[in-house]
Amino acid sequence: MARVFSGIQPSGDVHLGNYVGAINRWAHDQRPEHTYCIVDLHAITAGHDPATLRAKTLDLATWLLAAGLDPDVCTLFVQSHVPEHAECSWVLECTATMGELGRMVQFKQRAEGRDTVPVGLFTYPVLQAADILLYHAEEVPVGADQRQHIELTRDIAHRFNSRFGETFTLPRATLPPAGARIMDLQLVDKKMSKSLDSPQGTLLLDDSEATTRKKLLRAVTDSGTEVRAAPDKPGITNLLDLFAAVTGAEVAALEQHYDGKGYGAFKGDLAEAVNGFLRPVRDRHAELAADPGAVAEALRKGAAKAQEVASQTMAVVRERVGFLAGTVARSPVE
Numbered sequence: 001m002a003r004v005f006s007g008i009q010p011s012g013d014v015h016l017g018n019y020v021g022a023i024n025r026w027a028h029d030q031r032p033e034h035t036y037c038i039v040d041l042h043a044i045t046a047g048h049d050p051a052t053l054r055a056k057t058l059d060l061a062t063w064l065l066a067a068g069l070d071p072d073v074c075t076l077f078v079q080s081h082v083p084e085h086a087e088c089s090w091v092l093e094c095t096a097t098m099g100e101l102g103r104m105v106q107f108k109q110r111a112e113g114r115d116t117v118p119v120g121l122f123t124y125p126v127l128q129a130a131d132i133l134l135y136h137a138e139e140v141p142v143g144a145d146q147r148q149h150i151e152l153t154r155d156i157a158h159r160f161n162s163r164f165g166e167t168f169t170l171p172r173a174t175l176p177p178a179g180a181r182i183m184d185l186q187l188v189d190k191k192m193s194k195s196l197d198s199p200q201g202t203l204l205l206d207d208s209e210a211t212t213r214k215k216l217l218r219a220v221t222d223s224g225t226e227v228r229a230a231p232d233k234p235g236i237t238n239l240l241d242l243f244a245a246v247t248g249a250e251v252a253a254l255e256q257h258y259d260g261k262g263y264g265a266f267k268g269d270l271a272e273a274v275n276g277f278l279r280p281v282r283d284r285h286a287e288l289a290a291d292p293g294a295v296a297e298a299l300r301k302g303a304a305k306a307q308e309v310a311s312q313t314m315a316v317v318r319e320r321v322g323f324l325a326g327t328v329a330r331s332p333v334e
């Protein structure tokens with residue numbers, strides 16, 4: 001059984017891309033050796049409002065529990081509750097190079113050559129490496145956007161192991177069969193993202209069924225009427241991928257089924273399928289949101305479990321790096 005780690009940022013409202021690319025798989029595949037993290041340290045890299053961050057963190061935890069993550073089965077926790085993440089990140093920053101971080105596509109897209117971007121936006125892939133390596137994860141279930149960061153994690157782990165002795169496990173990214181990169185419904189060349197300002201193009205878990213339907217019916221398609229995946233038809237290709245992700249159907253079978261039926265019928269059925277797929281999660285979220293104390297308690301237990309593993313890994317890292325043994329002051333999760 002592979003050890004698994006994956007994370008999600010509380011940087012905005014959870015969308016369907018997050019759900020099919022990551023959360024739904026986490027919930028389906030969860031086991032005791034799986035660790036899932038709300039990565040709030042990552043959510044402060046690009047400017048944020050403290051009260052909103054706190055509220056979004058709790059709400060994201062509520063969505064993860066609503067999706068079916070069971071704190072008695074897997075480990076679910078908030079990153080800032082386990083201080084070893086920041087400590088490990090610093091050690092790994094001294095292993096990673098400016099050159100490799102400068103090649104990260106997400107950094108290049110976000111920074112766009114500006115000198116004024118926070119340093120954290122440049123170094124956060126190293127924090128992500130620390131997140132994964134602390135738990136000796138072998139697999140990291142993510143959407144396609146994160147593949148490059150997982151490769152970087154492998155490179156950093158390999159370099160550290162070569163220098164200081166076998167310490168970290170080299171992880172690999174695992175992608176879903178469909179929905180690995182859901183695109184924005186309006187800006188079809190951009191991935192659906194919490195941080196993209198495209199309210200009509202981002203399908204939120206929190207949207208009502210009527211809003212979901214409206215957004216899908218208005219999704220940008222291409223000229224023509226053929227329901228077919230093709231490089232010159234990015235809009236309809238994305239919707240086919242989404243349909244496949246929420247129903248488990250093959251894209252080829254969907255193309256055949258909608259042959260000659262046009263975009264309208266296809267989009268209407270897609271809206272039905274998406275709403276049906278999300279209904280149980282939305283209902284459960286509404287129930288759980290009424291008891292935020294229970295959600296916070298689940299996170300507290302999760303942090304204690306996570307810290308048991310992370311502190312053991314950090315003890316080895318400190319010793320390997322050559323830090324003098326001593327009593328480490330920490331703020332344990334009670």
Ligand code: AQP
Pocket residue numbers: 007008009010011012017018019020021022106141142143144145146179180181182183191192193194195196
């Ligand atoms: N569009 C997507 N399609 C499939 N999977 C996706 N993921 C994100 N977007 C898509 C996957 O969701 C997990 C959590 O990633 P995240 O918290 O980084 O989500 P985000 O929406 O990308 O959030 P931000 O704040 O806009 O972050 P940036 O733009 O900085 O990444 C991951 O497994 C991710 O692959």
